[in-house]
Amino acid sequence: MTSAPPPILKLENVSKSFPTPRGPAMVLKSVSLAVYPGEFIVIMGPSGSGKTTFLNLAALLDRPTSGTVHFNGQDVSALNAQEMLTLRKYRIGMVFQRFCLLSHRTVIENVLFRFRYLDVRRDQALKFAQQALEEMSLVPHAKQPARLLSGGEMQRVAIARAVASPPDLLLVDEPTGNLDKESTAGVMHCFQNLNRRGITILLATHNPALLKYCTRSLTCRDGSLIDTPLTE
Amino acid sequence: MRLKALIDDIGEGLRAQPGRAGLSFASLSLGMAALVSLLAILGGVRQKTQLMISELGVNVFGLIQPPDTSRRTENSLLSRRHTDYLAANLIGASVTGIRFENGVAAGLPDGAILAAIDENLFQVRPWQIVNGRAFDTAVLRNRERYAIVSTALAQVMNLSVGSDIRLRNLTFRIIGTADIEAGALDTRDTQNAVTPGNLILMIPWSIPSYWSSTVVPETRRLDTIFIKASAPASFSALIHRAEALMLQPDYAVAGLSWITPQSLVERLMHYQRLIMLAGGAIILLCLILGGLTVTSLLLTGVQTRVPEIGLRRALGASPTDIGLLFMCEALLITLSATLAGTCGAWVLLKIILAWSSLPIHLGPDVVTIPLLAGLILGIAFSYWPARAAARISPSEALRNE
Numbered sequence: 201m202t203s204a205p206p207p208i209l210k211l212e213n214v215s216k217s218f219p220t221p222r223g224p225a226m227v228l229k230s231v232s233l234a235v236y237p238g239e240f241i242v243i244m245g246p247s248g249s250g251k252t253t254f255l256n257l258a259a260l261l262d263r264p265t266s267g268t269v270h271f272n273g274q275d276v277s278a279l280n281a282q283e284m285l286t287l288r289k290y291r292i293g294m295v296f297q298r299f300c301l302l303s304h305r306t307v308i309e310n311v312l313f314r315f316r317y318l319d320v321r322r323d324q325a326l327k328f329a330q331q332a333l334e335e336m337s338l339v340p341h342a343k344q345p346a347r348l349l350s351g352g353e354m355q356r357v358a359i360a361r362a363v364a365s366p367p368d369l370l371l372v373d374e375p376t377g378n379l380d381k382e383s384t385a386g387v388m389h390c391f392q393n394l395n396r397r398g399i400t401i402l403l404a405t406h407n408p409a410l411l412k413y414c415t416r417s418l419t420c421r422d423g424s425l426i427d428t429p430l431t432e
Numbered sequence: 433m434r435l436k437a438l439i440d441d442i443g444e445g446l447r448a449q450p451g452r453a454g455l456s457f458a459s460l461s462l463g464m465a466a467l468v469s470l471l472a473i474l475g476g477v478r479q480k481t482q483l484m485i486s487e488l489g490v491n492v493f494g495l496i497q498p499p500d501t502s503r504r505t506e507n508s509l510l511s512r513r514h515t516d517y518l519a520a521n522l523i524g525a526s527v528t529g530i531r532f533e534n535g536v537a538a539g540l541p542d543g544a545i546l547a548a549i550d551e552n553l554f555q556v557r558p559w560q561i562v563n564g565r566a567f568d569t570a571v572l573r574n575r576e577r578y579a580i581v582s583t584a585l586a587q588v589m590n591l592s593v594g595s596d597i598r599l600r601n602l603t604f605r606i607i608g609t610a611d612i613e614a615g616a617l618d619t620r621d622t623q624n625a626v627t628p629g630n631l632i633l634m635i636p637w638s639i640p641s642y643w644s645s646t647v648v649p650e651t652r653r654l655d656t657i658f659i660k661a662s663a664p665a666s667f668s669a670l671i672h673r674a675e676a677l678m679l680q681p682d683y684a685v686a687g688l689s690w691i692t693p694q695s696l697v698e699r700l701m702h703y704q705r706l707i708m709l710a711g712g713a714i715i716l717l718c719l720i721l722g723g724l725t726v727t728s729l730l731l732t733g734v735q736t737r738v739p740e741i742g743l744r745r746a747l748g749a750s751p752t753d754i755g756l757l758f759m760c761e762a763l764l765i766t767l768s769a770t771l772a773g774t775c776g777a778w779v780l781l782k783i784i785l786a787w788s789s790l791p792i793h794l795g796p797d798v799v800t801i802p803l804l805a806g807l808i809l810g811i812a813f814s815y816w817p818a819r820a821a822a823r824i825s826p827s828e829a830l831r832n833e
Contacts, residue, residue: 300743316744
């Protein structure tokens with residue numbers, strides 16, 4: 201008998217509130233979730249429902265107001281800022297809606313930027329970056345400044361940057377919000393390929409069309425996270 | 433890789449606002465060039481002070497009577513009786529007196545000076561006999577027709593130890609050549625009586641006069657008396673004692689000016705203070721304005737680069753990394769402006785030095801002090817923006833993305 205692998209990310213009764221002039225605003229209310237290796241989870245929900253706040257907690261960019269977050273079995277609340285930072289930079293990849301590329305730099309330089317704060321030798325970083333570009337079919341654009349790319353290409357550069365140093369968990373926030381239908385499909389296929397390669401993905405979106413690419417879906421509404429069954 | 437990445441990162445920030453970065457660079461360069469010029473001038477004045485003191489001699493002070501003595505009575509003129517009087521009353525001090533005459537009348541070349549000296553001169557003044565010997569008591573007593581020539585005059589007149597020189601109708605034998613430092617003390621205040629140039633021929637004061645006579649026998653009249661303390665500790669006491677002696681009714685002298693190392697330093701310190709205050713205020717203003725443009729550049733950078741800060745934090749940058757990034761940008765501007773300003777001013781001052789005799793000294797402090805100032809400016813004026821950037825919460829920064 202084999203036991204199920206431990207979850208990469210586990211949140212237990214996590215709440216998050218932000219101070220406002222009218223008192224604290226509760227954005228996440230007692231959320232519990234376990235993300236297992238190899239999953240491709242899509243979190244659906246309208247703007248302001250708490251998706252990004254949830255992703256920030258998962259990315260260890262923020263601490264919950266209450267509840268516990270475990271990453272790879274480690275209680276994150278017990279870690280200091282430096283330990284959280286180390287965990288984040290080596291284990292977590294992030295992709296953003298507006299790509300967050302350094303527009304003056306070339307495509308390869310943008311992908312190499314993933315290693316800016318990692319202890320990786322330059323030649324090794326270059327090898328990983330080229331592999332990531334190949335995977336995203338961006339090799340012909342490697343020396344092009346990032347600002348000259350199309351939206352879909354920019355998002356693929358952002359994905360290449362996130363996975364150039366393979367993460368345990370890839371967090372993706374509205375990746376297709378700025379893309380047309382064709383680019384959306386291209387970008388989502390990239391995520392699907394990465395998931396098949398074993399990368400666990402947590403993707404937040406308000407676009408229901410992306411559900412067909414995932415293995416599990418959740419809905420974020422009024423600060424709560426509800427499991428939603430996938431329909432064919 | 434770290435260094436290259438840091439350089440790329442700094443370039444990123446500066447490329448975003450080339451106009452502002454250029455303005456900061458230009459204003460700081462100007463400020464630094466002005467600072468270098470000020471330091472070079474102050475260094476020059478300081479060097480001039482040291483030269484003046486060394487030219488006067490260590491623990492030496494002088495009493496000078498300006499040359500307009502024609503209407504004075506015998507008793508009110510500086511003369512040999514004063515050297516005898518001071519030597520007798522200032523125990524442990526060496527006293528010497530000199531009279532200068534225009535050498536042209538005696539047959540010396542234009543600009544040369546004929547000096548009547550005693551046996552103590554080379555013990556008191558920092559002039560060095562380089563060849564031959566100085567006068568001794570016997571030379572003075574026997575009224576030997578000997579002469580000592582400065583090396584500069586010896587070169588001009590092709591003289592050496594053993595040569596003869598004819599002054600009016602008398603022949604003098606050169607028994608020594610002496611090195612005489614001159615130039616630093618040639619000021620209107622000292623009436624050129626401390627070191628009247630370096631073309632000097634010295635003869636014993638006791639040779640019978642053969643030039644025009646005034647109320648005081650020419651052999652006894654003096655232009656300057658120099659006194660040297662035997663020990664530095666007794667120097668100021670010696671000056672006060674000499675002042676008191678020269679106030680005695682029988683020895684009081686009209687229009688006497690006292691040249692002490694203190695008076696020389698004070699005179700130059702006055703100019704130094706003026707230059708420092710006026711120049712320093714302008715330079716400080718320039719540097720503060722330059723520094724403020726750097727702060728403004730960085731603050732705008734922090735505002736416009738919030739998403740980039742968020743990305744860096746997401747990729748593993750610590751708040752210190754973010755703060756240092758902005759501080760390094762500021763340091764790049766201030767240090768490169770320092771370098772440009774220093775090089776520009778250095779070249780300009782070298783050209784000025786080649787064409788004029790302004791007191792300019794290009795020492796190592798002319799480079800190190802601006803570099804230090806650039807470093808301090810860079811850190812001080814980037815501290816606030818760097819702190820603001822480091823304090824941006826990564827989740828907030830990415831929300832702005």
